[in-house]
Amino acid sequence: MTEVILSTRAVEKSFGRTQALRGVSLELARGEVLAVTGPSGGGKSTLLHCLSGILRPEAGEVRYGGQRVDDLAEAPRTRLRRREFGIVLQFGQLVPELTVEQNVALPLLLEGHDRSAARTAARAWLDRLDVGKLAEALPGELSGGEAQRAALARALVTGPQVVFADEPTGALDTVGGEALLDVLLSTTRERGASVVLVTHDNRVAAHADREVVLVDGAFTAAGVRS
């Protein structure tokens, strides 16, 4: 039987009077690539934030490895996020004052790794993602595709079990987006990690093992596992 690594049950989340998630239940298998699609404002990013522990749902529960995590306090939730999850957002969100290498090494330094080991690991991931030559550059000097590769290196450097990607190709052209997606999926699949891929692009969603469609905070259809 396939191992469920992350799940939600009847999750609800509101922002003021807007109900962003209405009783969402979901299971993510280890190694599975899940696409979350649907129109803007449908709740895709909110679901990703609840799954990754950035937001706490008001009702329902989120479990990681069978353990409930939505009721964890802020500090252990942050630790869980740092150790087990990798997050890639649409515009990279690299720290502008740090070099590319320092950005990638940051999650390891925050986890208490020594500077030299963190730097070596960061450099290895940057090389792996073909942006090693940009290690000393500042994020402002990178193209969109380069910044996303650096952000991907930062997400993967801790060896996460689940990678969350919110419109990771949204700021890239078709060819650049495909190249990034190829790197994201090949590196995570090779490590057996799971991916939650939020996208409004059907071409991106078609790379996933399964698709769920969120409209007005609820699933309308679960895609067939390919």
Place this chain on the structure above:
Amino acid sequence: MLPGNIGYSLSVYIVCIVIFMSVGHALLGILARGPAHGYDLKREHDLRFPGAKPLAYGQVYATLARLERDGHVEIAETAQGGGPERTVYALTPEGRRTLDDWLEQVEPAGPYPADELVRKTITALHLGTDAVGFLAHQRAQHMARMRELVRAQTVVAELGAQIALDHTIAHLDADLRWLETAAARVAPKGKVHT
């Protein structure tokens, strides 16, 4: 015959001519590299356009017969080996001119007529049947095809084939976007009142 039927027959006739002409030009393009027989032409055509329906042999030979009749190709050789007779075709100077003219011509933007998806959805709306369900099932069907194509894209290495796949994927994506927009518009209304 009713006027509507005449219109339909005419449009089908035009579509047939357009498809016939396009295949003919594609075959001329392959023959521009050197003489070839029908089997090679079919194989090369299908390799160049992986998103398209594979050519039927009957279509290849009918097109070659027409191209020969119009002086665009000529029979270079009739090989008689152990197997069936094989006719090798070559491009004529007239065929080369036709090919060059075709390559230089800008194509008009597509007419995008109401196709089967649109007709079915609108008919369902007028009848009050399950248009939302149809759109959802159709989207699943289109996504399944999209999965096949993006998988093909990861294994196709030849530049021309990649570009042909990009074209098919872009049109499929346009259909998918239309299906999603239609579903969003239809959902609150359910049906059109006539």
